[in-house]
Amino acid sequence: MQDENYILFESYLSEMLSTDEILAFESRLKVEPELNQAFQTYKELSGFLEHKFENEEASKVFQEHLNKISEAHFNKVKSITETKGTTKIHPILKYLVAASIVVLFGIFTYNQFSTPSFSDYNNYETISLTVRSGQDKLLKIAENAFNAKDFAKAEEAFSKLINEDKNNAELKLYRAISNLELDHFEIADGLLEELRTGNSAFKNKAIWYLGLSKLKQKDYNAALVILKSIPEDADDFKQAQKLIDKLD
Amino acid sequence: MGEKKIHEDQKYIDGLLQNNAFIIQAIYDTFVPKVVNYIKQNSGSADKAQDVIQDTLLTIYNQASQKKLQLTCPFDAYFFLLCKRKWLNELKKSSNKEVTINEAELSKGDEAQKLAFETSVFDEKQALFTEMFNKLGNACKDLLAATFKIKSMEEVAKSLGVTYAYARKKKSLCIGKLTELVQKSPKFNQLKN
DSSP states (O other), X not given: OOHHHHHHXXXXXXXXXXXXXXXXXXXXXXXXXXXXHHXXXXXXXXXXHHHHHHTHHHHHHHXXXXXXXXXXXHHHHHHHHHHHHHOXXXXXXXXXXXXXXXXXXHHHHHHHHSOOOGGGTOOOOOOOOOOSTTOOHHHHHHHHHHHTTOHHHHHHHHHHXXXXXXXXXXXXXXXXXXXXXXXXXHHHHHHHHHHHHSOSTTHHHHHHHHHHHHHHTTOHHHHHHHHHTSOTTSTTHHHHHHHHHHHO | OOOOOOOTTHHHHHXXXXXXXXXXXXXXXXXXXXXXXXXXHTTOOHHHHHHHHXXXXXXXXXXXXXXXXXXOSOHHHHHHHHHHHHHHHHHHHHOOOOOOOOHHHHOOOHHHHXXXXXXXXXXXXXXXXXXXXXXXXXXXXXXXXXXXXHXXXXXXXXXXXXXXXXXXXXXXXXXXXXXXXXXXXXXXXXHHO
């Protein structure tokens, strides 16, 4: 292919040709299959390069984040299989194990028959919000405060963030949890209700936390009704069923 | 027929695109164990599965951001088919082992097959384009990087110490060179068919 053709491709793609030149070029594409094929490849490569360089940083951040989650997932799975495979009990330990089982059974029975409380369920996994480059400090503050269980500070940061990004369901969920921890039930329930009726990925999580909110408010009947509406494919379905059994 | 209906599992694609920790975690919890089992049962290990899965998620992310990927089938079937395809390619590359798969059992409808195929082609093209880009001379690589990062050709020219006209021409010729490298590669012709 001659150099002039590539220069023509570039001019066409960057809209620098006159109407007559465009018409002439487009009619050549129709009758010159080789030119047309080279043009299609040129166009595709141009799109590839554009994406490659524009998204280089975002893509790197995504890869690092993915790597972190993947490592954590596979390490967890590995450690479970290893413990299963290598446990050998020393004879003397058997007595200790037997004694522990008695104690555990006692605790288990106690738990079964005592009323469940919010504090049985508020162990949150570490959240990670500052995954994209160029995001502001406020996200980092919110993330750190939430992970350190400083919910007052987290609430302050989340409410500011939501003001800027009114449709962000993830931020709303974390803000609701922070308020739930602070006993600000009105704010928490309002946010959770909004997520529950919406269509975001956090819909089921919101139902679960709305149930926990009612539990914390000791409104057991309301908690039951809400928990029973958690669909089977939700992450918290099993946990919810256990809680329902205890409350019923 | 109107436009195809987007599946509700599009939330996983959008979540990947937004780098959403919750969604990525959910993918690992919900869909990954099945893939790991499959790879382990087909001459692989957990470590191999980890790599295949990570690569696959990166491919989906790239296709979603570059081509606005729209999911028209359940994520489960789509993701599983992609991982499977990637793993079988790995096996083919590393040995000449004969691998038997029960296709009927694995296929989850034409839509998932079609979509997974499109994503695989996208992935292979990306790999080929990257390989050929790396074959370009440094002058072309630098100029193209500058062009697509800075956007304004005037500024590109200034930053490289050349005239505007020269920078424009050079950009066309560098992409032209890349076009030739790609077109000459036998892999490209296979992908087209």
